[in-house]
Amino acid sequence: MSTPGDFKIHATDGEARRATLTTAHGDIQTPIFMPVGTQGTVKSLTPLDLEEMDAQIILGNTYHLYLRPGDDLVARRGGLHKFANWKRPILTDSGGFQVFSLQEIRKLSEEGVEFRSYIDGSKHFFSPEKAIDIQKNLGSDIMMVLDECVGYGADKDYTNKSLEMTTRWAKRCRDHYPKGSGGQIMFGIVQGGFYKDLREKSLEQLREIDFEGFAIGGLSVGESTKEMYDILHHIAPKMPSDKPRYLMGVGTPLDLLEGVSAGVDMFDCVLPSRNARNGTLFTSQGKINIKRAEFAEDDSPLDPECGCYTCRNFTKAYLRHLYMAKELLSYRLNTYHNLYFYLDLMKQIRAAIENGTFAELKAKYEAAYAKG
Numbered sequence: 001m002s003t004p005g006d007f008k009i010h011a012t013d014g015e016a017r018r019a020t021l022t023t024a025h026g027d028i029q030t031p032i033f034m035p036v037g038t039q040g041t042v043k044s045l046t047p048l049d050l051e052e053m054d055a056q057i058i059l060g061n062t063y064h065l066y067l068r069p070g071d072d073l074v075a076r077r078g079g080l081h082k083f084a085n086w087k088r089p090i091l092t093d094s095g096g097f098q099v100f101s102l103q104e105i106r107k108l109s110e111e112g113v114e115f116r117s118y119i120d121g122s123k124h125f126f127s128p129e130k131a132i133d134i135q136k137n138l139g140s141d142i143m144m145v146l147d148e149c150v151g152y153g154a155d156k157d158y159t160n161k162s163l164e165m166t167t168r169w170a171k172r173c174r175d176h177y178p179k180g181s182g183g184q185i186m187f188g189i190v191q192g193g194f195y196k197d198l199r200e201k202s203l204e205q206l207r208e209i210d211f212e213g214f215a216i217g218g219l220s221v222g223e224s225t226k227e228m229y230d231i232l233h234h235i236a237p238k239m240p241s242d243k244p245r246y247l248m249g250v251g252t253p254l255d256l257l258e259g260v261s262a263g264v265d266m267f268d269c270v271l272p273s274r275n276a277r278n279g280t281l282f283t284s285q286g287k288i289n290i291k292r293a294e295f296a297e298d299d300s301p302l303d304p305e306c307g308c309y310t311c312r313n314f315t316k317a318y319l320r321h322l323y324m325a326k327e328l329l330s331y332r333l334n335t336y337h338n339l340y341f342y343l344d345l346m347k348q349i350r351a352a353i354e355n356g357t358f359a360e361l362k363a364k365y366e367a368a369y370a371k372g
């Protein structure tokens with residue numbers, strides 16, 4: 001009988017790992033990409049769409065669901081799985097990043113963070129314990145600790161003080177929901193900004209706490225790709241090798257390949273779903289923007305190598321028309337394709353690690369996406 005948090009590595013190819021993570025709502029095959037469902041829905045898609053494209057886990061946001069409809073309301077409806085009719089695993093982010101990135105007005109103290117609702121301006125307060133209570137109410141399979149994600153360019157002294165508070169908060173989160181006290185597992189979040197010694201310090205402090213997994217936070221905050229990869233390759237291989245490593249908020253197709261090559265197992269990003277809504281579509285030949293006039297009478301599929309519903313049934317000309325007409329179906333068909341593309345890329349990555357051809361796969365996509 002496997003237990004939530006069990007993490008079994010089946011194969012490696014360099015630092016890349018092919019593993020299985022057990023959760024209370026089923027096993028997850030890693031490396032994995034998690035479609036973002038901020039308000040309990042992956043915008044414009046149904047759970048059936050997501051199951052069809054083999055999405056194994058989706059991400060929800062504590063901050064948004066607490067403010068609306070309320071984590072207590074969701075709990076009374078049986079939890080987020082029942083409420084949204086999503087039977088597979090859910091990971092919830094703790095709200096730390098959302099408060100810091102979405103709010104101007106907020107007050108940060110040792111106790112937690114005070115902020116105002118983006119919906120009605122009412123005042124709210126998240127302590128580490130409160131952030132965990134909300135995720136308990138939502139019933140997510142993987143809970144994230146409340147942390148401070150320092151902004152790009154934060155100085156070393158502030159970054160150091162912040163990571164030490166984030167460690168104290170992480171301890172409070174774990175003490176508030178001890179390991180094994182329920183089916184939900186908890187990940188710590190490594191901070192430390194763009195200072196390699198502070199990244200190591202954050203990791204050393206967090207590995208003392210018994211988390212089922214560890215995330216890399218504080219990246220994808222406006223830094224250059226080079227700066228992100230530099231920190232990524234420095235810290236990921238140092239993270240506990242017997243536990244899942246989750247890179248938060250990342251990224252492009254090339255970022256996913258780079259992250260896997262550094263030993264990362266889990267990713268989430270709004271990029272594929274948000275870009276779909278503005279017409280930027282990912283294909284095996286690189287990125288295209290469907291609104292370009294060149295596609296107006298192009299009867300070819302979006303991506304000849306893609307097996308998704310959109311590519312099998314519609315032409316670029318029709319997809320461009322839907323986009324220009326601001327038709328709702330544009331959101332749905334574009335999002336379906338972009339997420340299918342991301343999930344299929346992860347499927348190819350898992351297979352490549354199993355048969356030792358990961359480097360070749362990475363080179364193929366680097367060539368196709370070289371023009372950025």
Ligand SMILES: COC(=O)c1ccc(CCNc2nc3cc4nc(N)[nH]c(=O)c4cc3[nH]2)cc1
Binds near residue numbers: 097098145275
């Ligand atoms: C079209 O694409 C877009 O609009 C778009 C927007 C934002 C991101 C970046 C998202 N980056 C990011 N998400 C993050 C979420 C995080 N959560 C916690 N708890 N702690 C962190 O330290 C943290 C860092 C992140 N960095 C990427 C893409």
Ligand SMILES: [Zn+2]
Binds near residue numbers: 309340
């Ligand atoms: Zn497609």
